[in-house]
Amino acid sequence: MAQVLEFKLPDLGEGLTEAEIVRWLVEVGDVVAIDQPVVEVETAKAMVEVPCPYGGVVTARFGEEGQELPVGAPLITVAVGERSPSGGGADPGAGSPPRAGGESSGNVLVGYGTSEAPARRRRVRPGRPVTSASAAAGQTPGGGTGAAATARADGGVPAAAGGPSAPVNGHTGGVAVDDGPVPVISPLVRRLARENGLDLRELTGSGPDGLILRADVEYALRAAGRAGTAAPAAQPHAHVPQPAGAAGAARTAGTAAPASRSSATTAPGEIRTPLRGVRGAVADKLARSRREIPDATCWVDADATELMRARTAMNAAGGPKISLLALLARICTAALARFPELNSTVDTEAREVVRFDHVHLGFAAQTDRGLVVPVVRDAHARDAESLTAEFARLTEAGRAGTLTPAELTGGTFTLNNYGVFGVDGSTPIINHPEAAMLGVGRIVPKPWVHEGELAVRQVVQLSLTFDHRVCDGGVAGGFLRYVADCVEQPAVLLRTL
Missing domain, CATH: 3.30.559.10 (Chloramphenicol acetyltransferase-like domain)
Known part of the structure; x- marks a missing residue:
C-alpha cells in the first residue's frame, strides 16, 4: 500500500528564506529515485538543484516556473510504496515521513543542507478536540458556534469570539483543520500570512473548494488589527478604510497591526520588475x-x-x-x-x-x-x-x-x-x-x-x-x-x- 509523502522546500542555509522556481526537472507521474534532483531553484545566492529525499511516483507539483516559494512550502508529493525505486518498504500506517534508511535518504544537499521535510507545526488549543459531530454542528472546541476564533497573529490578541454565527473571513461555519495541507492560491499568500504571524489553519477560504485567496488573508489581518471588537460580517473583498493613526494606535495598545505588501497596479507605460533572487540580494x-x-x-x-x-x-x-x-x-x-x-x-x-x-x-x-x-x-x-x-x-x-x-x-x-x-x-x-x-x-x-x-x-x-x-x-x-x-x-x- 502506497503512502503519499510531501517534500517541502528545505532550509537553504546562509539565512535564505525563499527561492524562485527556475525549472522543474520532473513531471507528475514520473518515477523518482532517492536524492534525484526534482527542481532547479534560484536563491539570493545562486541557482541549485534540489534533490528529493524520497523515492516513488510524483503525484503532485506545487508552484510554477518563475514563482517564489518560502522555505517550508510544499514542492512535490511522492507516492512511496513497497516497491519504490529505493527498494525499501514503507509503513502505510506511519504518520510522519520515514527516516534515513527507510524511504528517505536523510542526505544533505551539497551547499545547502536539506533532509526530510520539517514537521508540520500545530496550534494547540485548550478544550476538547474537534469531532465530526461538532464540526457538523458548526461548533468550535471552545463551545462557541461557527469559527469564533477568527484569524489571530501569533502572540497577539485574538478577535472576539463566542457570539452565534461568528464569521471567519465573512463566512460562518468555518472549521479549523488540524492537519493536512492548507489550500492556498499562491505561495506569496502563504508568505504574507507567515510574515504577519497568521495561522492559515484558522481561515476559511472564499475561493473554490475553500481555497484561501490573498483577499482572505488581508481581511483576516485587518480583523486581527481590531482585536477586542467583534469581527464584521463583511465579505473579504470589501474595502475597509483605516484611519491614518490606526497603525500607531494599535501598536500603543500592544496589538500588532500587520501591513500587507503593496498591491500597486502597473500604470500605462510602466514595467515593474520584482527585486528578488540574485538581483534582489544585490x-x-x-x-x-x-x-x-x-x-x-x-x-x-x-x-x-x-x-x-x-x-x-x-x-x-x-x-x-x-x-x-x-x-x-x-x-x-x-x-x-x-x-x-x-x-x-x-x-x-x-x-x-x-x-x-x-x-x-x-x-x-x-x-x-x-x-x-x-x-x-x-x-x-x-x-x-x-x-x-x-x-x-x-x-x-x-x-x-x-x-x-x-x-x-x-x-x-x-x-x-x-x-x-x-x-x-x-x-x-x-x-x-x-x-x-x-x-x-x-x-x-x-x-x-x-x-x-x-x-x-x-x-x-x-x-x-x-x-x-x-x-x-x-x-x-x-x-x-x-x-x-x-x-x-x-x-x-x-x-x-
Missing part, C-alpha cells in the same frame, strides 16, 4: 553598504604600457595564457601586504576594526541574472597562472548560475574591472562588509609624457573606494600609488614574488 547589499559605510574615493591615471608588454611576453613564452585580471589581482595582493588596513572589516557592535591575515579576493562579474561577486580564496598565495584559472572557473560558473554560497561569500577585498564596459572611471559601492574596492577602467591609447617626451601610451584610470573608518587618506593614497607604480613598472612586483 540591491539589499548595496543599499546596506550606502547606509552603513562612510566611503571615500580617490583615483589616479597610470601608464599601463609596460604591464601590457609584460603580459604579451609571458603569453609568448608558452604555457597557459595569463589574463590581465590575474596580473591586476597579483598587484592587489602585493599592495594589501603593504597596506593591510584595507584588508579588513568593521565590527559595528564591538566598535572594532577586524584585520585579516589572508586575502579572499572578490571580483565583480556581470551575468544575465545580475551582478555577482565570486571570491578567490587565498588569492595572496596564488601565482598568476593559478589566479587566471580560478577567475575563468568562477566566471563560467557565474554565467551558468551554479556558484555555491561558499563561492559568493567571505571576501575581504574586491577588484572591479569596469573597463570591460568601455568606461574610464567609476565610484563603485563597497561590497559590504568589506572595507575597500579597487576599480580599473579601460586601457586606451592616450597622449602621455614619457621620459620627457610626448608620446602615445596605454593609459588606465585606477580608483579606490575605501571605508574611512578603517584608514585615512594617507593609507588609501599610499595603496593606490603603489598599485599605479606596479602597473607602470611591473618589475616592482619582483620584490614580493
Whole structure:
C-alpha cells in the first residue's frame, strides 16, 4: 500500500528564506529515485538543484516556473510504496515521513543542507478536540458556534469570539483543520500570512473548494488589527478604510497591526520588475553598504604600457595564457601586504576594526541574472597562472548560475574591472562588509609624457573606494600609488614574488 509523502522546500542555509522556481526537472507521474534532483531553484545566492529525499511516483507539483516559494512550502508529493525505486518498504500506517534508511535518504544537499521535510507545526488549543459531530454542528472546541476564533497573529490578541454565527473571513461555519495541507492560491499568500504571524489553519477560504485567496488573508489581518471588537460580517473583498493613526494606535495598545505588501497596479507605460533572487540580494547589499559605510574615493591615471608588454611576453613564452585580471589581482595582493588596513572589516557592535591575515579576493562579474561577486580564496598565495584559472572557473560558473554560497561569500577585498564596459572611471559601492574596492577602467591609447617626451601610451584610470573608518587618506593614497607604480613598472612586483 502506497503512502503519499510531501517534500517541502528545505532550509537553504546562509539565512535564505525563499527561492524562485527556475525549472522543474520532473513531471507528475514520473518515477523518482532517492536524492534525484526534482527542481532547479534560484536563491539570493545562486541557482541549485534540489534533490528529493524520497523515492516513488510524483503525484503532485506545487508552484510554477518563475514563482517564489518560502522555505517550508510544499514542492512535490511522492507516492512511496513497497516497491519504490529505493527498494525499501514503507509503513502505510506511519504518520510522519520515514527516516534515513527507510524511504528517505536523510542526505544533505551539497551547499545547502536539506533532509526530510520539517514537521508540520500545530496550534494547540485548550478544550476538547474537534469531532465530526461538532464540526457538523458548526461548533468550535471552545463551545462557541461557527469559527469564533477568527484569524489571530501569533502572540497577539485574538478577535472576539463566542457570539452565534461568528464569521471567519465573512463566512460562518468555518472549521479549523488540524492537519493536512492548507489550500492556498499562491505561495506569496502563504508568505504574507507567515510574515504577519497568521495561522492559515484558522481561515476559511472564499475561493473554490475553500481555497484561501490573498483577499482572505488581508481581511483576516485587518480583523486581527481590531482585536477586542467583534469581527464584521463583511465579505473579504470589501474595502475597509483605516484611519491614518490606526497603525500607531494599535501598536500603543500592544496589538500588532500587520501591513500587507503593496498591491500597486502597473500604470500605462510602466514595467515593474520584482527585486528578488540574485538581483534582489544585490540591491539589499548595496543599499546596506550606502547606509552603513562612510566611503571615500580617490583615483589616479597610470601608464599601463609596460604591464601590457609584460603580459604579451609571458603569453609568448608558452604555457597557459595569463589574463590581465590575474596580473591586476597579483598587484592587489602585493599592495594589501603593504597596506593591510584595507584588508579588513568593521565590527559595528564591538566598535572594532577586524584585520585579516589572508586575502579572499572578490571580483565583480556581470551575468544575465545580475551582478555577482565570486571570491578567490587565498588569492595572496596564488601565482598568476593559478589566479587566471580560478577567475575563468568562477566566471563560467557565474554565467551558468551554479556558484555555491561558499563561492559568493567571505571576501575581504574586491577588484572591479569596469573597463570591460568601455568606461574610464567609476565610484563603485563597497561590497559590504568589506572595507575597500579597487576599480580599473579601460586601457586606451592616450597622449602621455614619457621620459620627457610626448608620446602615445596605454593609459588606465585606477580608483579606490575605501571605508574611512578603517584608514585615512594617507593609507588609501599610499595603496593606490603603489598599485599605479606596479602597473607602470611591473618589475616592482619582483620584490614580493
